[in-house]
Amino acid sequence: MTEHYKLYEGYIKKYNEITEKLKTADQASANQAFSDFRSLKVDLTFAIGGVKNHETYFGHLGGEGGEPSGKLLEKITKDFGSFAAWQADMKATAMAARGWSWLAYDWQQDKLFNYIGDAQNSFPVWDATLLVALDVYEHAYYLDFQTKRADYIDTFFQNLDWSVVESEFASFEK
Numbered sequence: 607m608t609e610h611y612k613l614y615e616g617y618i619k620k621y622n623e624i625t626e627k628l629k630t631a632d633q634a635s636a637n638q639a640f641s642d643f644r645s646l647k648v649d650l651t652f653a654i655g656g657v658k659n660h661e662t663y664f665g666h667l668g669g670e671g672g673e674p675s676g677k678l679l680e681k682i683t684k685d686f687g688s689f690a691a692w693q694a695d696m697k698a699t700a701m702a703a704r705g706w707s708w709l710a711y712d713w714q715q716d717k718l719f720n721y722i723g724d725a726q727n728s729f730p731v732w733d734a735t736l737l738v739a740l741d742v743y744e745h746a747y748y749l750d751f752q753t754k755r756a757d758y759i760d761t762f763f764q765n766l767d768w769s770v771v772e773s774e775f776a777s778f779e780k
């Protein structure tokens with residue numbers, strides 16, 4: 607967790623630094639191959655992604671795992687078939703990812719889906735709300751699990767606080 611916090615602090619500092627620089631950045635020289643303006647705009651999404659992803663990650667750890675209950679469990683069962691099917695898909699997504707596996711609610715589709723992320727800023731979609739963020743950058747598991755990413759993912763599930771996720775879902779579910 608200490609490693610995550612160090613990175614998290616760095617993302618906040620960089621977000622603030624980029625936001626400041628954008629105020630005076632040269633728009634006239636904006637260029638898609640390379641330009642300061644492009645770098646600032648791209649890296650801003652990395653920095654703010656790193657902040658938001660980690661806030662969700664920190665917020666729902668420290669629990670006792672198990673399964674969610676109530677409307678969240680109903681929705682997971684409806685959209686994935688069962689809680690076990692959701693967990694299997696979330697784990698597979700995390701094994702296939704280079705950065706994150708995210709459970710999010712898509713407002714237009716009225717559907718939960720496990721999204722894959724290769725970085726702090728890829729590949730979220732519009733009109734979706736993040737519910738579970740599983741960090742699979744190497745800093746998340748290498749110190750404790752070396753290359754055994756699957757064991758780290760199982761431990762993540764065992765420490766997930768579903769009450770936090772249930773509250774978030776209840777705050778907007780229809």
Ligand SMILES: [Fe+2]
Pocket residue numbers: 609610613660741743745746
């Ligand atoms: Fe992290």
